Each structure stands twice: as C-alpha cells, then as structure tokens.
Amino acid sequence: MSADELPTDVGPMQASHGGVPDWLAATLNYCSRCGAALRFGRIEGEDRERLACESCGYIAYVNPRLVVTTLPVTARGEVILLRRGFEPGYGLWAQPGGFLEIDETVSEGAVRETLEEIGLVVEPGEVVGLYSRIEAAVVVLAFEARIVGGEPRTSEEALEVRAFRPEAIPWRDIAFRTTTWALRDWLRLRHPDLYPLGERTLEERPEEPGAES
C-alpha cells in the first residue's frame, strides 16, 4: 500500500511495520537540513519507506531513544521507587531514570538521573533488562544499582520516594509496563522464591503514549 492509498485518518507513516507513532510523526514535518517539507515514501536502497526531503535528499531516520534507569537497592535488600510527579504515569510508581544524553555513557546517564530525581548516588551494577516500548518510541535500560551516597529526597519529578521490600512491591500502581518488567526480572534474579508474585499481578495496562523521562 502506498501512502497515497491510505485513508485520510491514518497517518502516512503508519504504512509499514506499524510505522512511527502518531505523536512522533506529528513532529516530523520539515527537513532539519534545508527546511523543505519531508515526504514519506520509498527511497532507493532502503528496505522500508522513509521520510525524506525532496529538495536536498536528506533522509530523516526515526529511531527509538534510550531511557536509562536504575533499581537502587538498599543494604537491607529493599528496592527504591519514586511516585511520579509528572505525566505520563503521574502519581504512579516507577524507578528513577530518563533520557540518555548524547555525551554520556549509559552508566553516567543512569547515575545522573537517579541523583536528580531522588537524591541518591548510585553505582550501577548488573543490567536487569532492556525493554522496548514501541508506542513511546523508547528502549528502557534498567540497572540494578548499589546506593553509595546521598539521601533519598523528593523532587519536582518525585512526589514520594520509598523503599519497598521485595514482597511489598506495589504491582497494581506501577506507572509503566517496562517498570513492571524490570521489577519482575529483578525478582527473578534476586528473589526467585517471590518471582510468581510479580508474574501473577502483571497487568498489561493501556498506557498513554509519549515520552517518559
């Protein structure tokens, strides 16, 4: 199906492979090199339809962004979560994290975001998992992390910061599926005896699209 054959209420970028999420496609209208309009369609040498500039030939590749997060674990084996103070997921629990900046490593980004959001200095350890949220165009990396300094505190991004015993994780009030997956994988890694607890309450809740940070 070509973009021209699509019904008008379907964005042209949804033509193949599910395409780019609507909210993201809506931000990609003009060539960032020359300012002319971008057009979605077949490009010679490309294996899928792309957004490209008809004026200068620039191809606007659209790829997921990486969100780096930590599961800070206390000396007593509790995992620290924050209650989000912003959308998406306002009022629900998630791990600290945010978008990786272009000039930092994944560990540096995870340390920076954790400090900014909850005031803890952490040392990232094992990678618990790497998870795709296609509707939000992100890939979420979750480190287990040791707390090496700082004091837990709230911030604009965290209404509340709390340590949860592994058996007391608030499964029904988790903000994102990726958080549920990370916590579930952490349980499987560190508390295999509790692992079915996370599994049994895993909910595939419909989520708001958009960026998480």
Ligand SMILES: [Zn+2]
């Ligand atoms: Zn251009």
